[in-house]
Amino acid sequence: MTFRAALLAIVALTAAPALAKPTNIQVAITVDDLPAHSALPPGETRVGVAARFIAALKDARTGPVYGFINGVQIEREPASADVLPMWRAAGHPLGNHTWSHLNLAQLDPAAFEAELVRNEALLDKLAGGSDWRWLRYPFLSEGETPEKRAAVRNLLKARGYHIASVTLSFDDWAWNEPYARCVAKGDDAAIAQLETSYMKAAEQSLAYSRDLSASLYGKDIPYVLLMHLGAFDARMAPRLLAYYQSQGVTFTPLETVERHPFYKADLDPTPTAAPTTLENAARARGLPVGEHPWNVSALDAICR
Template sequence: MLNKVLPLLLLCFAPLLLAKELALSFDDGVNPETNLAAKQINQDILQHLSDQHVTAIVFPSLIKTGTGEGLNLVADWGKNGHKIGNHSDQHLNLNKPEVTLTQYLTGIEQAQKSLQNMAGWTPRYRFPFLKEGNTTEKRDGVRQWLQTHQYQAGDVTIDASDWYYNQLFKQYSDKNDAVALEKLKSAYVAHVLDRAQYYDGLALKTLNYSPKHVLLLHVNAINAAYLGDAIVALRQHGWHIVDSDTAYADPIYQHKPDNLPAGESLVWALAKAQGHKGLRYPAEDAPYEKTNLERHGIWVQP
């Protein structure tokens, strides 16, 4: 009898056993002083997360949120049960020669002062642009500061480059082009699925296992519109969505690649450190997305 039941049980639970895992993270935030839709964007993203029963983490940068009402929007994430990390005050690129270590560390401290008393605050740092330093001094200097101040990992393993699709979303929204927006929704969801699959495949080649991933998105208009669709599609394609603390407990986030310049998706950086060939530049925009967009009926200017 057991011999007959066991295969049936394995068949029923196979999707759960094989499910890949990821957490959702959101960078930057929106500023009501410069974006009239900021409050609605923030509310809509939080509503999508609530509807889908997802707990996420947001990494605000003060230059993106502003220091007034924008910080109240950030606080709403904590009040809704999400985590709040640190994305610096000025969103500086640490790989630029003119950005000094002292200047950069001051920016982390300034952002922490504005965020640390919010519900949901957690000392995790996300590097702006995913750039972690163009010199050993800057790379190791920030790593040492974060360790000394008991910061935990804030890395990304899946870089979805949603910012590029957000640019198209705003263009079509300004034109009230409902047909183009519907096509863009399909293209965006396909893009998120493709990027998740790509980085998971790269992890399998690099680490020989599928880690608990952290997906990078932004607090922006396209996610306010289509985040729910993206979450549903991820689940339909075998992804189990976990909270950020669960994801960051994975051993992958203990790795500190020695690359210079440092940064990018952690999976990408580890693959580069191992000498994997054919890694495309991770900032995926028009040249990379042209095929996907055209497949969904969207023509992109060359």
């Protein structure tokens, strides 16, 4: 696929439908991969990315936003260490994304627990009295078997964790690396196309999650939005948050959102067969679940 064809494919595949009349939609923003996510464009720093992202949260008056950390990044990029106290100084809590972001499907429960525990000293040091015992599974993977899922949930419960669900996501992570490539090439036209496709994917994902919620409950549940602390996310955060507000979104703390009955199985991680995603909840009731209307596969060809 040519570069131009890749750009056109992204725009076509992310053509956004019209949303319903704005209403009061509660959304908890959560941000993964602190202190360092994806490639850095030339001239950028991790601290600069975090500062812009935090400024966007402040301007949008989001209130506290959980950032989920991988402590290994401080070893890989020592200059990123200042991001975590910055995040806390801005009033945002931290949670556990495991030490090195390994996929539970490739680990046994004991190895996963070691990954979890290795992050805890850092979290405890930075917490300042905030509740850091929230887990975001790397890759959103709870394991490849019911037995592993149950074993890990038991250890999470024993250690006092809640699970940070995800009910709203547009694969924002996928734009950060192409953006770094395009900045390196000085391709402003490609960056503009990335901006367009990013926003269209965000629009489509909100419609997608709202449609699933409407099919299940006849109304909106409160949603948990997954984002990442990448350079393009920081660039787009002011526009993205303004878009959500234009659609009637009220930014709400994660703890409040997960008090909704839909999240019971993640707020209390007792082993259960209950579905924890909107898609699986719909499938359990025999409701149709369509493919994601956004598609990130063509992003890989941009600015190569």
